[in-house]
Amino acid sequence: MTFYRTTRLMLSSAAILSFASSAFALDGVDLLKKINAAYAIQGVSLASDGIDVDGSTVTLKGASFKPISAAGPGTQLGNVTMTGVDEEAGGYKVDKVAFPDLSATKEGVTVNATDMSISGLTIPADATASGLDGMLLYQKAHAxxxxxxxxxxxxxxxxxxxxxxxxxxxxxxxxxxxxxxxxxxxxxxxxxxxxxxxxxxxxxxxxxxxxxxxxxxxxxxxxxxxxxxxxxxxxxxRLDLAFGISGYTLDFMKSLQDTMKASQANPNKAEAQQATGLAMLGLMQQLTLNSAEITFKDASITKRALDYAGASQGVSGVQMANTLKGLTPIMLAQLNIPELQAAVSAAVSSYLDDPKSFTVTAAPAKPVPFPMIVGAAMGAPNTIPSVIGLKVSANN
Incomplete structure (x- = not known):
């Protein structure tokens, strides 16, 4: 009797555990659906030939990426493995996404990429939620x-x-x-x-x-x-770029994506290009320039470039540098901006005499709307320096 009671208890426990396991099993189809809902703003979708779920591991078999608006098989990825998957408040947390190594050959060129992964992936429950709650985010990515x-x-x-x-x-x-x-x-x-x-x-x-x-x-x-x-x-x-712009919101991103989708869907390419141009001009109304800076630090290329350019003209590199120093103020005089002409000419001369660094900075007193910059460039180019706070320097 004791043996049979023990056996019944074990079978009952196994049944309960089996039921609980199936009740709380990950829904791979739902996971993929929510990934694609979040990816939609980027205009791409992730497809899979099949989905395997084993505990907290989800494998997308025969996965591929493709633009939403395009036909065809897209970019083949192979089997994508997600480990440490956990459902959280309707969304998902993924410890690591591992992609198979890539090897592709076309027209004699072979590309090999290995060790591709994403860690700390967050898949939102509702891609339409505001702010970060509706975004597909990661902590680390490597390739x-x-x-x-x-x-x-x-x-x-x-x-x-x-x-x-x-x-x-x-x-x-x-x-x-x-x-x-x-x-x-x-x-x-x-x-x-x-x-x-x-x-x-x-x-x-x-x-x-x-x-x-x-x-x-x-x-x-x-x-x-x-x-x-x-x-x-x-x-x-070394080329260093730094800039700050405002107005690049999630709504702006969506409008930009919608514009690109409409352009791709229009069979009349000339019409599509014109419509896209007008739409982009409209979107630019939302952007403002806060600051920008470009710096080039020479590591011997300038002298070689001067020598090469000079040789093509039958002169030395030093003579070519002197010619450029003389041409700079003449070319800038056409802009009718004496202050900028003097600053650029001085910077060019200093740099060509001793190539170390050359810097162009835009530091407006307050953020400048992009339409104002475009309008100044088209209607009154000589006002650009004052509009964006343009400065040029060398060897600082």
């Missing part, structure tokens, strides 16, 4: 190494791409940064003879460097603040 091979020779590679996103505690926006590490480009095998000659004379056969970016996005005013976007190339130089 690489990546290699590109042409006709058996590696022409490009990078060690890795990393991106980080940190949501602000009050959900007013997020901070982000990204990097592309150890870029290597082999230009020594470029087919075009004229291009190869230029590459050789500028000593650009092998280009190595890194790219970094750091910024933030405040949702309500739609302020994007790129603190630094740097392209740093060995033996060439």
């Amino acid at each position: 690489g190494p990546i290699h590109i091979v042409k006709d058996g020779l590696e022409v490009f590679s990078l060690e890795g791409i990393d991106a980080n996103l940190t949501e602000r505690g009050d959900k007013s926006g997020f901070d982000f940064d990204s990097s592309i590490k150890a870029i290597k480009a082999d230009l020594s095998k470029v087919d075009d003879p004229a291009s190869q000659d230029t590459i050789n004379k500028l000593a650009l056969q092998h280009v190595n460097g890194n790219v970094t970016m750091k910024g933030s996005w405040a949702l309500q005013p739609g302020t994007i603040d790129i603190k630094d976007f740097a392209i740093d190339l060995d033996n060439i130089g």
Whole structure:
């Protein structure tokens, strides 16, 4: 009797646990549906041939990305594995999304990408919810190494791409940064003879460097603040970009996406282009320029460029520099902006005499609407410096 009672108890417990497990099993179809609802604002969808659920792991079998407005198979991804999936308030949290390695060949060019993943993914319950609650967000993303091979020779590679996103505690926006590490480009095998000659004379056969970016996005005013976007190339130089604009809200993004969808759906390309142009002009009304700065720090490319340009004119690099210094004020005189002419001429002369850095800054006293900048450029170009607070300097 004891044996049978124990057996019945075990079977009953197993049945209860089985029922509970099935009742709380993840809904892979719902997960994919909510991913696509969040992706819709970007104009793409994620498709899958099948969905496997095993505990907290969801596998999208034969997954592919494709533009919503386009026909065809889209970009094939293979099996995408999501681990540590947990349903939360109608949405989902995913510890890690792992993508299969990519290898694609077309017209003799093969692209190989490995170790692609996203960590800390948040899938919203309602993609129409306001602010960050309706956005598909991640904490970290990684890809690489990546290699590109042409006709058996590696022409490009990078060690890795990393991106980080940190949501602000009050959900007013997020901070982000990204990097592309150890870029290597082999230009020594470029087919075009004229291009190869230029590459050789500028000593650009092998280009190595890194790219970094750091910024933030405040949702309500739609302020994007790129603190630094740097392209740093060995033996060439470093280009630093920084800018701030306001008005880039979620509503602006949706309007921009709707404009692009309408353009793609219109079979009359000329008509579509005209309509898109008018729509973009309308959208620009919402944007304002807060600040901008561009700085180039030379790492020997300027001298090589002057020598190359001078040789084509039968003069030395120093003579070419002197010619450019003389032409600069003459060309700027046509703008009828004496103050800017003097500043640019002085900066160009200083830089060409001793190439270190060259900086262009826009620092308006208060944010300037983009339509005002466009209007000034079209109607009164000589007012641009005062409208945007334009300044030019060298070797600071």
